[in-house]
Amino acid sequence: MYIEGFLTAIQKSDVEKARTFVESDKEFNKLNEKTDDAEMKVKITSADLSVAVTKAVGEVMPMAFASAFSEDKEQSEKAIEKTMTSTIVKNLADKDAAMATREVTLNLKKNKDGDYKIVADDNLKEVLFANAKSLEKMFGRK
Template sequence: MHVLTRKISMAKVVCLLWLLLFLIVSGFGCSKTPSPDQVVTEFLEKLKQWDYEALPGYFAEEKNIRDLESSFEGALRQEEDAFTAEAYRKAFSEKLDFKVISSKTEGNTAEVKVEITSINMPRVVADVVGKALPMAFAAAFGDEKTRGDVEKMTEQMFLNAITDPNAPVATTSAVFPLKKVDGQWKISGDEEFGESLVNALTGNLGKALEVWSNPALVALGRKAFAEGHPLGWRYSKNLKPSGNSS
């Protein structure tokens, strides 16, 4: 009877050990191969934390991170004023939110669509520029100190605007392309992807800057500046995309 009981007990132990081994192996297998949406989520979390050193590990090639860095124009690592940089980063992190909308996998490639909510920089820029331009035009005819003071005031206005708890936000979508490298999912976006990501992270700032960099608008600004018109920038209300500066 004791022998039979011992055999049953040993059988239970063996079964439990096999079950435990299976669970351990399964768990390790899952942890070693994050899904495409998990990779994107982890990447955005690192970006939100400004953990720049960790970002290259999420890309398929070194060129991919260089393309992203080019899109950010070094903003992740270079800032003259450390205090201002930290304030910008804090505001960015507090406002940044994201949600995976869809994930599609085909063989060794995948696409993950994400909705990114961030500070609405076009609105912030429009508001600050609208307030700062009259001062800038007035300072243009002043001395170097006056121009420097206006520049500092404008920077402070930007800082106040983005750190405002009620700063406007915008939601923009971005599509992350991924591919498998040595069995691991990696982001494989090019410079175009980098630009779309930066655009989403800044609430479509890129599109706003396209408007401000319109050659006709630049020409109007120069004309107004040359004429000494303090409100010359208001002429832009009648500006057409294909407008002429004459």
């Protein structure tokens, strides 16, 4: 899988290999090293999660209203959750999905073997899920 290969190359600080997983119009800047920490700016384009979720909410909302009068609330909630998840996945996989391009600085930390590893933080989340922050704001998180 390309994403796994890309992230593995980034983890190993192999910028040249990482470039092979990205279209030529994307840019990687050199590592900015400082002690055992480093930063790498990446410019990446992927499906926009906030658009996919917003569309899914619109599609699932009628089902949610109908289930408000259901006698089996637990079953209704499970059905809504399942439909919501499958709809988001469908929206993200759509060949006409809205795309988002963003420049993100990945934080890297050198491990005991001297290899850089990506720090699992909000910056990595932004690489993996375009515009996740706007969803958190929309749903009252953070």
